[in-house]
Amino acid sequence: xxxxxPPEKLSRREFMRRAAGAGLTLGAAAGLGFGLxxxxxxxxxxxxxxxxxxxxxxxxxAKGRMAIVHGGDRIKTxxxxxxxxxxxxxxxxxxxxxxxxxxxxxxxxxxLGATTNPELTAELIRxxxxxxxxxxxxxxxxxxxPASAFRLSGLEAAVRAAGGRLVLPRAEFFRPTTLPGGRLxxxxxxxxxxLEGITKLIGLAPVKDHHRSGASMTMKNWYGLLxxxxxxxxxxxxxxxxxxxxxxxxxxxxxxxxxxMMRNGPTGGSLEDLKKTDxxxxxxxxxxxxxxxxxxxxxxxADLPWxxxxxxxxxxxxxxxxxxxxxxxx
Amino acid sequence: xxxxxLSPAESFGPHNLHLKIDGKAELYLQSGFKKMICQxxxxxADPKVWFEVFVYDMGTIAPAFAVYSQQKRADVRGLDLGxxxxxxxxxxxxxxxxxxxxxxxxxxxxxxEKAMVALARNLVAxxxxxxxxxxxxxxxxxxxxxxxxxxxxxxNAFGYDKFDRVFAAGYDLxxxxxxxxxxxxxxxxxxxxxxxxxxxxxxxxxxxxxxxPPGIPGCAAVEIAGVYEVVFSRGVFLAGVHQAENRAAAFTxxxxxxxxxxxxxx
Numbered sequence: 001x002x003x004x005x006p007p008e009k010l011s012r013r014e015f016m017r018r019a020a021g022a023g024l025t026l027g028a029a030a031g032l033g034f035g036l037x038x039x040x041x042x043x044x045x046x047x048x049x050x051x052x053x054x055x056x057x058x059x060x061x062a063k064g065r066m067a068i069v070h071g072g073d074r075i076k077t078x079x080x081x082x083x084x085x086x087x088x089x090x091x092x093x094x095x096x097x098x099x100x101x102x103x104x105x106x107x108x109x110x111x112l113g114a115t116t117n118p119e120l121t122a123e124l125i126r127x128x129x130x131x132x133x134x135x136x137x138x139x140x141x142x143x144x145x146p147a148s149a150f151r152l153s154g155l156e157a158a159v160r161a162a163g164g165r166l167v168l169p170r171a172e173f174f175r176p177t178t179l180p181g182g183r184l185x186x187x188x189x190x191x192x193x194x195l196e197g198i199t200k201l202i203g204l205a206p207v208k209d210h211h212r213s214g215a216s217m218t219m220k221n222w223y224g225l226l227x228x229x230x231x232x233x234x235x236x237x238x239x240x241x242x243x244x245x246x247x248x249x250x251x252x253x254x255x256x257x258x259x260x261m262m263r264n265g266p267t268g269g270s271l272e273d274l275k276k277t278d279x280x281x282x283x284x285x286x287x288x289x290x291x292x293x294x295x296x297x298x299x300x301x302a303d304l305p306w307x308x309x310x311x312x313x314x315x316x317x318x319x320x321x322x323x324x325x326x327x328x329x330x
Numbered sequence: 331x332x333x334x335x336l337s338p339a340e341s342f343g344p345h346n347l348h349l350k351i352d353g354k355a356e357l358y359l360q361s362g363f364k365k366m367i368c369q370x371x372x373x374x375a376d377p378k379v380w381f382e383v384f385v386y387d388m389g390t391i392a393p394a395f396a397v398y399s400q401q402k403r404a405d406v407r408g409l410d411l412g413x414x415x416x417x418x419x420x421x422x423x424x425x426x427x428x429x430x431x432x433x434x435x436x437x438x439x440x441x442x443e444k445a446m447v448a449l450a451r452n453l454v455a456x457x458x459x460x461x462x463x464x465x466x467x468x469x470x471x472x473x474x475x476x477x478x479x480x481x482x483x484x485x486n487a488f489g490y491d492k493f494d495r496v497f498a499a500g501y502d503l504x505x506x507x508x509x510x511x512x513x514x515x516x517x518x519x520x521x522x523x524x525x526x527x528x529x530x531x532x533x534x535x536x537x538x539x540x541x542x543p544p545g546i547p548g549c550a551a552v553e554i555a556g557v558y559e560v561v562f563s564r565g566v567f568l569a570g571v572h573q574a575e576n577r578a579a580a581f582t583x584x585x586x587x588x589x590x591x592x593x594x595x596x
Contacts, residue, residue, distance in 0.1 A: 211353045213353065
């Protein structure tokens with residue numbers, strides 16, 4: 001536990017939150033990780049790699065769009081949500097090369113909800129192509145072996161069936177990147193290869209509990225673009241998620257809360273870890289999407305510090321109601 | 331059922347467990363994790379039906395129980411695979427000595443369940459262990475005890491950094507949900523000091539001392555954020571009640587726990 005604050009009258013909820021279980025605290029995390037943490041980024045490969053700066057993939061005219069659609073059929077809720085934010089055609093133009101960043105972190109079956117849903121991915125590929133995309137690439141740098149992760153999660157088959165192109169990580173894809181003003185992302189390997197030539201970027205993530213960060217949603221999804229010994233960032237999980245949200249400015253994020261992993265994340269393991277929450281959140285504001293997504297886990301944005309921190313640093317809108325999201329039921 | 335190997339066995343240690351389970355690795359690392367082996371198997375008759383086995387070596391039974399109990403699902407079915415074992419629609423979870431075992435099915439399938447149970451039985455039968463129970467769990471008063479609601483925290487129990495190696499048990503006392511806890515310390519002086527330290531921690535965080543239950547020497551009771559905390563020591567044991575909404579229920583359970591610690595020699 002960190003050093004005691006001056007006495008304060010805790011709300012019941014705050015006391016429960018602080019006293020809940022044996023969850024890792026900052027103090028324990030620092031103690032655990034001190035010997036492992038190396039603030040220096042991995043050294044460059046023998047051939048000096050050119051640093052990369054990610055472009056801003058957002059569409060200025062589409063700023064602040066958001067839709068929250070309730071329903072159990074992902075294809076229908078996705079379609080309704082996209083229509084409600086102006087249609088995919090308002091974001092993707094003929095000839096655009098689109099990259100879908102999915103969560104394929106683990107070599108687990110899709111039924112366990114630990115990875116992006118394959119049917120949803122396939123549908124989005126089809127919609128992107130119908131909107132005029134000349135190419136739709138799907139990628140992630142999984143925690144587990146990439147080939148196994150994409151195969152067992154069902155994503156490989158779904159991408160191929162829908163006419164997308166699956167790109168697995170390769171060593172030569174990674175180039176150093178620095179977030180201006182960043183404390184953590186300094187000359188750190190980023191999976192830039194699949195992003196070369198990309199004109200639109202869409203993040204597609206499930207809603208999951210996460211042992212370290214409290215939740216894994218659209219902002220944390222960008223963790224899968226990092227290379228190197230990225231686990232060192234677990235020491236400052238709020239900081240890294242915030243910096244990722246500043247580093248990556250996507251065209252759109254899709255937060256799939258049809259089935260939410262309520263506990264034992266990020267891997268889950270039991271079908272009992274999942275709850276049918278029947279909610280699809282689509283937004284051009286990733287902070288807003290995650291702020292709304294928190295409720296599906298029974299949490300408030302304030303329970304997930306990285307949401308407020310990302311919002312405070314200009315990555316998006318915490319008070320998502322200000323965006324006046326479209327609300328639908330299908 | 332006949333199985334075929336779907337993937338080679340993989341082994342992970344403290345330095346790379348995160349490569350398999352990412353952020354959940356900390357739960358195991360803070361509990362003394364030593365090694366994990368995992369492998370996937372499929373039914374020979376239907377290779378699309380598969381499961382993955384994870385065997386975590388946690389050293390001794392208490393840390394194995396810690397990771398088991400902190401991830402335990404509700405509404406599960408018991409399994410006759412030792413003192414700590416349960417099944418869900420698609421998975422089995424159990425403790426065997428210092429091992430924590432997860433067998434995760436790709437789907438809910440009776441053929442898969444049969445295969446997973448058979449594998450679990452085989453593993454239990456062939457793996458000799460010396461620890462099969464945890465003495466401290468037998469200390470908790472039995473009346474109202476929710477046997478499926480037992481936990482072990484290797485550290486940071488209830489948000490207090492000095493609360494390591496704490497067992498907790500959930501109770502239903504006439505509809506009142508209450509948690510009791512206990513922890514064996516180095517000696518009586520250490521137990522008493524820790525009890526006092528916890529009381530001070532609660533007050534520093536906005537709690538208010540209230541008259542403690544009678545009959546428990548050195549006991550402290552604190553009301554904080556609308557719930558009651560009771561803490562005391564008896565011999566080498568620190569013990570108490572946590573987050574009770576009802577003061578009478580908290581005090582009753584505290585008294586029962588205090589007397590139980592005097593009756594038995596754990």
